[in-house]
Amino acid sequence: RTGRGWLGNKAASGTAIIAELGAEHQRTGQWIVYTSADSVFQVAAHADTVPLEELYRACEMARELLVGEHAVSRVIARPFTGTPGAYQRTPHRRDFSIAPVGSTLLDRLAEAGIERVGIGKVDDLFAGRGITSEHTPTNRDAYRLIEQALDRGKSGFIFVNVIEFDQTWGHRNDVAGFHEGLRELDAWIPRLEGRVREDDLIIITADHGNDPTTPSTDHSREAVPVLALGPRVRARGLGERATFADLGATVAEYFGVARLAAGSSFLKEVWA
Known part of the structure; x- marks a missing residue:
């Protein structure tokens, strides 16, 4: 749906997987996707490779898909900047949470x-x-x-x-x-x-x-x-x-x- 492929698709540390796949992501334009120890699905993209709003739209699409019996609690947009060996996540992270199931x-x-x-x-x-x-x-x-x-x-x-x-x-x-x-x-x-x-x-x-x-x-x-x-x-x-x-x-x-x-x-x- 996004028109881009993906890299990673595994459980990983966010900073480690960006260091591992950041250069390939910049070369190919493919998303870096990974999970964490808790119920989250994360999508990382370099700010110079993928516009921030496009990253947010992709996470909204993932949020629509990751529902049902094994729903994922949060989809997290993880923009980053920098060059290979010196990547840095930016403050523009955004969480797309599943709606609370009851009254809060x-x-x-x-x-x-x-x-x-x-x-x-x-x-x-x-x-x-x-x-x-x-x-x-x-x-x-x-x-x-x-x-x-x-x-x-x-x-x-x-x-x-x-x-x-x-x-x-x-x-x-x-x-x-x-x-x-x-x-x-x-x-x-x-x-x-x-x-x-x-x-x-x-x-x-x-x-x-x-x-x-x-x-x-x-x-x-x-x-x-x-x-x-x-x-x-x-x-x-x-x-x-x-x-x-x-x-x-x-x-x-x-x-x-x-x-x-x-x-x-x-x-x-x-x-x-």
């Missing part, structure tokens, strides 16, 4: 008329349902937009993905970059706390590990942190939670919307 927290908030502000790629994760988002190429861009959203003084839900811990440092095994990114986040948190109001609740977490010290460039399997902050939050340990869905349940209770199908709220455990 975002749906409940929308039905209740609660404003939802997305920062980073969060809209792509929900196929654009229930939220729109301003994509950010760096963590600093995300921090700046969070500050701007809080300074507007409106009530609502701000949903943020800071991408560099995953995309720039985790997958590339950049230990020094990851370390500096954590220090930068830690130094920025007081600026965040200085902007919140009395009844604001901040939750910081991760959706998976991405240990840059392991030989693998894939996500790593470990317990992720959950940190609750705010003027009314009591300092205490939450222990090990049964499910990641506890976060959605907590936010639902905080906003007073209908309970979700999964998860147990920990709001009463931390809210004073």
